[in-house]
Amino acid sequence: MPFHEMFEPDGSIRPCYAEVQNWVERTGIAGLNRRLEEAEAIFRRIGITFAVYGEGGDPERLIPFDLLPRIFTAQEWRVLDKGIRQRARALNAFLHDVYHRGEIVKAGIMPADIIYQNSAYLAEMVDFTPPGRVYSHIVGIDIVRTGPGGFEVLEDNCRTPSGVSYMLENREIMTRMFPELFAQGIVAPVDDYPAELLKSLKEVAPPACKGDPVVVVLTPGSLNSAYYEHSFLADLMGVELVEPADLFVEEDRVWMKTTLGPRAVDVIYRRIDDEYIDPLAFRPDSLLGVPGIFNVYRKGGVTLCSAPGAGIADDKAVYVYVPEMIRFYLGEKPILENIQTWQCAKPDECAYVLEHLDELVAKEVHGSGGYGMLIGPKSTRDEVAAYADRILANPAEFIAQPTLDLSTVPTLGPASIVGRHADFRPYCLVGKQIRLVPGGLTRVALTEGSLVVNSSQGGGVKDTWVLQD
Amino acid sequence: MLSRTAENLYWMARYMERAESTARLLTMGQRMAILPGAHHRDEWRSVVRATGAEANFPRDALVKESDVVSFLMLDLDNPSSIRSCLLKARANAKSARTMLTQDMWEALNEGWRKLDSYDVAEARQQLPALIDWVKTRVMTFRGASDSGQLRNEGHDFLRTGSALERAQMTLRLLDVKYYVLLPETEVIGGNRDHYQWTSVLHALSGSRAYHHVYGGTYTPWQITDFLMLNRMFPRSVAYCYDQLSYRLNRLAGWHDARADAHDTVQQMVERLEQLDSGEIFRIGLHETVQTGLSMTNRLGVEIAQAYHFG
DSSP: OOOBSSBOTTSOBOGGGHHHHHHHHHHOHHHHHHHHHHHHHHHHHHTOEEEOTTOOSOSEEEOOEEEEEEEEOHHHHHHHHHHHHHHHHHHHHHHHHHTTTOHHHHTTSSOHHHHHTOTTOOGGGTTOOOGGGOSOSEEEEEEEEOSSSOEEEEEEEOSOOOOHHHHHHHHHHHHHHOHHHHTTOOBOOOTTHHHHHHHHHHHTOOTTOOSSOOEEEEOSOTTSTTHHHHHHHHHHHTOEEEOGGGEEEETTEEEEEETTEEEEEOEEEEOSOGGGSOTTTSOTTOSSOOTTHHHHHHTTSOEEESOTTGGGGGOHHHHTTHHHHIIIIIOOOOSSEEOOOEETTSHHHHHHHHHTGGGEEEEETTOOTTTTOEEGGGSOHHHHHHHHHHHHHOGGGEEEEEOOOOOEEEEEOSSSEEEEEEEEEOEEEESSSEEEOSOOEEEEEOSTTOOOOOGGGTEEEEEEEEBOO | OBHHHHHHHHHHHHHHHHHHHHHHHHHHHHHHHTSTTHHHHTHHHHHHHHTTOGGGSOSSSOOOHHHHHIIIIIOTTSTTSHHHHHHHHHHHHHHTGGGSOHHHHHHHHTTTTGGGGOOHHHHHHTHHHHHHHHHHHHHHHHHHHHHHSOOSHHHHHHHHHHHHHHHHHHHHHHHHHHHHHSOSSSSOOHHHHHHHHHHHHHHTTOHHHHHHHHTTOOOHHHHHIIIIIOSSSTTSHHHHHHHHHHHHHHHHHHHTOOOHHHHHHHHHHHHHHHOOHHHHHHHOHHHHHHHHHHHHHHHHHHHHHHTTOO
């Protein structure tokens, strides 16, 4: 039996869920299901949707929302908080190192080709130091739980982790609909996230900035699947939401076109991938980019958040070494461990993976969004064989992990509370200081037994509570 | 503010205004089409002409209600159809999301795909209800903007867009129907004209207002005065231009800069102040309306230039 976060094996309630249990009893399962419809209507009216590409049907879909919160105790959070901040520091130290002296390679801790042959490594960034030495300003760390004290990191997201708008909106909906749950003040608030984000972004203003930094959010446009989040964050920070066509480069500065004429921009929180950001520096066919922006960046005329090339730190082949990075750069013991991972790039580990593929979860090194993975125990013999052929053809492109006994979180079913697997993504902010609001996004696999929590594949979200002492 | 955002707000308001105008025109068409002799006058054609889309209908055949309902309510190829207007207003709003209040967004977002599921037969059958629905959407949006939006330059762009669109619609209706106003006698002759004019006033939501101002009689001078020059009636050309002048002057204040658009609006306001209905008929109603339309079109172009629209 996997660890259930609400119920002890004997069926009693874990103390942190006592308040929720009372509420469920008062309201009843049927009552909660009725309220769920209400919540969905609010989500749709507000327009909190995400786009699903190329599937037809409703072009703007709601992410399924589960009413029952996921709860961490104050004590659990203290561990997570430390572990998350530690990891964010180490990842940024690693990024600075790989674009400068490469000490971690010289020390023999990481093989050179995992970094320098990696498509996420950006040679254009070599010897450039971004303001404050920060590369990844928002670090999203995906964490799973395997037991009462067992938290393990599934993957890191150092580029532009999405989903923080759900963290805020889920809480907003819960407080709007069930104010009584929050009346006692036991749940730590998360609503200062946008203010904290703005502080962090201002702290990394470029040398050319004089006075109060002008921050903008750069979106590919309103058809992007995460557009709601882009506008939401710009709105809550009170900054402009710009599209690439609103920006241009002149005299080593980036300007936005306003009704008053051009206005200089200092810090760009960009939600556009590296390769599209500047057709002069990267993909010449990119229609999304701002020509010349990368050159201005390197000359200190603007700060891009995250730094181009930050993706090397969240590559799945590099992930394996994060605990080593923590020891190497910080001289600390990792507080959050990785999930055991076999690298198919290594012949002996690859052999193990091929032999045990039907028990393992195998992933593409560069994949994301839950696509291109194999869940061994849930796959047919043919699927496993076909995947094995792919690994054999190109071993360095794959890693594998054990199918963990992941914890389950309480989820509202039609007739009762059911247990479903979930992960957790906190959003750690890195400027001159490191900031972390007590909370994050819990994604839950709504299908019984499923391990895939991605919204593009039937996952849902729920509010996450960190209890205060 | 971003030029693109200003443009989004300006067009969002124009499209919402246009959706309502088109809805009102459809009502006018229905009212006129049931009058005796409607076939001879090809009443639905005048509705299409008022939207500036006559070229889409063959010259020599009678324009049918079903074609007009399809074209003005549902047709996505027609940029002025209600469905197009609502979709484009929402798309503009989405791109300028940070400038909208939650209520404004909800007004635009609510039921944004409703018209997708209608075919012509259903739309005709439920026309009054659909028209009411459209009007309610627009009025909710307007109310939300009025009561909640910050009075910053964004609001001025929004109001500029709706005033310009409104001036244009009143001028177009006058352009299409001016001949009924050509005075042969002091009181507009016969029942037919009476109904035509009440229908036009109705389309501009001004039939009751007219009576409050001028009492019970319809004369060409009074109707012209009401639609062109009355400063109390919020759809008269003069009122819309007062608004445009006010909004553009506020924008000049925000930016500390004037442009050609400011001169044009000033010129038009002064001209409307000098005119009275007698003067209009001496110059010619048709000519006056034509001048008004071309000034309004020019103003639209100059606003886009002044604020660097895309």
